[in-house]
Amino acid sequence: MSVEYSGKGDPARSLALLWRTSEPTGRRKGKPELSVERIVRAAIEVADAEGLQALSMRRVAERLSVGTMSLYTYVPGKPELFDLMLDTVYGETARPADVPGGWRGRLEQIARENWALYLRHPWLLQVAANRPVLGPNLTAKYDHELSAVDGIGLTDVEMDSVITLITGFVHGTARGAVEAAQAESMTGLSDEQWWAAHAPFLSRIADPARFPTASRVGQAAGEALNSAYSPEHAFEFGLQRVLDGIEALVKQRTGG
Structure with missing residues (x-):
């Protein structure tokens, strides 16, 4: 899976577009009305449907039924467009003011929102996050996520680290x-078909006497999950264990 990096465009132009401090207006006679928002939404639709590798200014123009050059009146190029796409989808996460369950409930809600965001837009998994898009939606998202653990006894650095831990886990x-969901379309085999094809060979090499623990645990997990791997189970089980670890830290800091 190829990796895309944000922040490759002109900083001044990207930030002006992200914060809408400068945006072209107007309409060319006889041409469909365009705007930054329409262009960004079309780009997101292309990435959602065809993957990030299919994204180009030309492909976005085709989706909008306009000439490619008309896009450059609104967005300088693909790097700036990519930053706008990222900040736009970051604005989709719900940020309720009141969540039951205290800080733990708030972090769980944040984790589920991020999980849903990745499933809606799988191309986000191809984005390197070490250079964040400094737009209004990402800033608001980060501020909301930090508020979930504000005032519970952690230092500012620990608050940031907790959010990094949660979002990294998600x-x-x-x-x-996403990989599990794409496996069938990419290989032409469902999980059941893949296992059926491999089962005769596995029965010959998976000797319980040689691999007793793997045989026992693998069989138990497969029967419980109805699969060798369940992304949903991994998320639910892992999230609670991550929250348990954060809870231990909070108790250590507060003496609780």
Whole structure:
């Protein structure tokens, strides 16, 4: 899976578009009305339907039924468009003011929102997150997520680290979920068909006497999950264990 990097465009132009401090207006006579929002939405639709590798200014123009050059009146190029796409989808996460369950409930809600975001837009998993898009939606998202653990006894650095831990965990499990969902279309075999094809050979080499623990645990997990791997189970089980670890830290800091 190829990796895309945000922030490759002109910083001044990207930030002006992200914060809408400068945006072309007007309409060319006889041409469909365009706007930054329409272009960004079309780009997101292309990435959702065809993958990030299919994204280009030309492909976006085709979706909008306009000439490619008309896009450049609104967006300087693909790097700036990519930043706009990222900040736009970051604005989709729900940010309720009141969530039951205290800080733990708030973090769980944040994890589920991020999980759903990756499943809606799998191309986000191809984005390197070490250079964040400094737009209004990402800033608001980060501020909301930090508020979930504000005032519970952690230092500012620990608050940031907790959010990084939660979002990093979600990123990893979401990748597994997306890969599992794409496996059938990419290989032409369902999980059941794949296992049926391999079962006769596995029965010859998977000797319980040689691999007793793997045989026992693999059989138990397969029967419980009805599969060798369940992304949903990995997410649910892992999330609670991550929250348990954060809870231990909070108790250590507060003496609780």
